[in-house]
Amino acid sequence: MKILTSKQQVREWRKSLSGSLGFVPTMGYLHEGHAELLKQSVAQCDNTLLSIFVNPTQFGPNEDLDRYPRDFERDTQLAKEIGVDAIFYPSAEEMYSVQTSITFDSGKMADALCGKSRPGHFDGVLQVVTKLFHIVQPDDVFFGQKDAQQLALIESLVEAYDFPLHVHRVATVREADGLAKSSRNVYLSEAERQEAPIIYQALQEAKELYLQTDSREKALAHAREVISTKTSGTIDYIELLSYPNLNERESASTMILATAVFFSKARLIDNLIIERVRTHA
Numbered sequence: 568m569k570i571l572t573s574k575q576q577v578r579e580w581r582k583s584l585s586g587s588l589g590f591v592p593t594m595g596y597l598h599e600g601h602a603e604l605l606k607q608s609v610a611q612c613d614n615t616l617l618s619i620f621v622n623p624t625q626f627g628p629n630e631d632l633d634r635y636p637r638d639f640e641r642d643t644q645l646a647k648e649i650g651v652d653a654i655f656y657p658s659a660e661e662m663y664s665v666q667t668s669i670t671f672d673s674g675k676m677a678d679a680l681c682g683k684s685r686p687g688h689f690d691g692v693l694q695v696v697t698k699l700f701h702i703v704q705p706d707d708v709f710f711g712q713k714d715a716q717q718l719a720l721i722e723s724l725v726e727a728y729d730f731p732l733h734v735h736r737v738a739t740v741r742e743a744d745g746l747a748k749s750s751r752n753v754y755l756s757e758a759e760r761q762e763a764p765i766i767y768q769a770l771q772e773a774k775e776l777y778l779q780t781d782s783r784e785k786a787l788a789h790a791r792e793v794i795s796t797k798t799s800g801t802i803d804y805i806e807l808l809s810y811p812n813l814n815e816r817e818s819a820s821t822m823i824l825a826t827a828v829f830f831s832k833a834r835l836i837d838n839l840i841i842e843r844v845r846t847h848a
């Protein structure tokens with residue numbers, strides 16, 4: 568497995584390949600969620616590249632850029648076991664040495680959910696993803712449904728700006744007790760880790776309620792009540808929107824029930840996709 572640290576090395580490696588290239592962008596500190604993305608790429612593509620880059624431009628001034636968990640040795644070992652062909656592991660200087668006045672604006676789709684509480688976050692994500700796609704030139708890219716708003720924005724970027732690649736959606740991988748796997752779960756105290764699975768339980772109950780009653784208000788109130796009474800976390804948002812458009816007013820056949828919850832040192836996100844089957848009398 569090759570470790571590539573410069574854009575030039577990636578370009579040369581890319582040129583040497585035969586067959587298709589699958590690409591899995593990450594911020595490292597890999598877990599089974601990332602492993603699933605990588606396994607799907609290895610199974611479907613002739614070659615797989617993993618990138619590990621904690622992208623500074625998607626972090627707000629008071630967020631966890633400096634303390635974001637890192638373990639490059641362990642990540643390398645896991646990637647090797649899965650059959651990854653190369654890791655792109657650039658420095659921030661390598662990625663951002665060229666100055667430009669051109670900026671990214673994620674627009675309306677970033678006004679909801681995480682975009683609302685992390686202003687500028689998705690502009691940074693789309694900026695780095697655009698750079699990575701141009702450097703790597705993959706045929707297939709793999710993103711997790713856990714970061715549903717990110718996935719929707721990347722799909723929109725790819726479609727609207729004609730990136731010649733296919734975006735694969737990968738279902739959220741969970742711990743045995745239902746907690747969505749996340750690099751940030753390590754920030755949870757023991758007591759918080761015990762109660763964190765309640766987020767997923769609350770979403771499941773609210774989804775059932777929504778399907779039974781068709782009432783957005785009842786579903787959201789239930790999820791809010793369960794999370795606020797049964798965990799010590801503070802709700803950042805709970806929303807029920809159309810997916811992937813993320814529109815509050817639209818009552819679409821595919822909806823997303825999504826939440827973010829602050830614990831003492833971690834902000835966890837989770838969501839469920841709801842397919843509404845219309846029955847005609």
Ligand SMILES: Nc1ncnc2c1ncn2[C@@H]1O[C@H](COP(=O)(O)OP(=O)(O)OP(=O)(O)O)[C@@H](O)[C@H]1O
Nearest residue numbers: 593594595600710711713714739740748749750751
């Ligand atoms: N539990 C999961 N199941 C499936 N995919 C996941 C899961 N967690 C992360 N991913 C995907 O892995 C890719 C890289 O995400 P990232 O490195 O930010 O991991 P993360 O665990 O989500 O970290 P964080 O806790 O910082 O959000 C993204 O496409 C993300 O959606």
Ligand SMILES: CC(C)(CO)[C@@H](O)C(=O)[O-]
Nearest residue numbers: 592593594622692695714
């Ligand atoms: C897509 C990504 C690698 C861009 O930095 C990041 O937002 C992530 O890990 O989900």
Ligand code: BAL
Nearest residue numbers: 594625626688714717
């Ligand atoms: N997985 C999303 C990356 C971030 O929280 O910055």
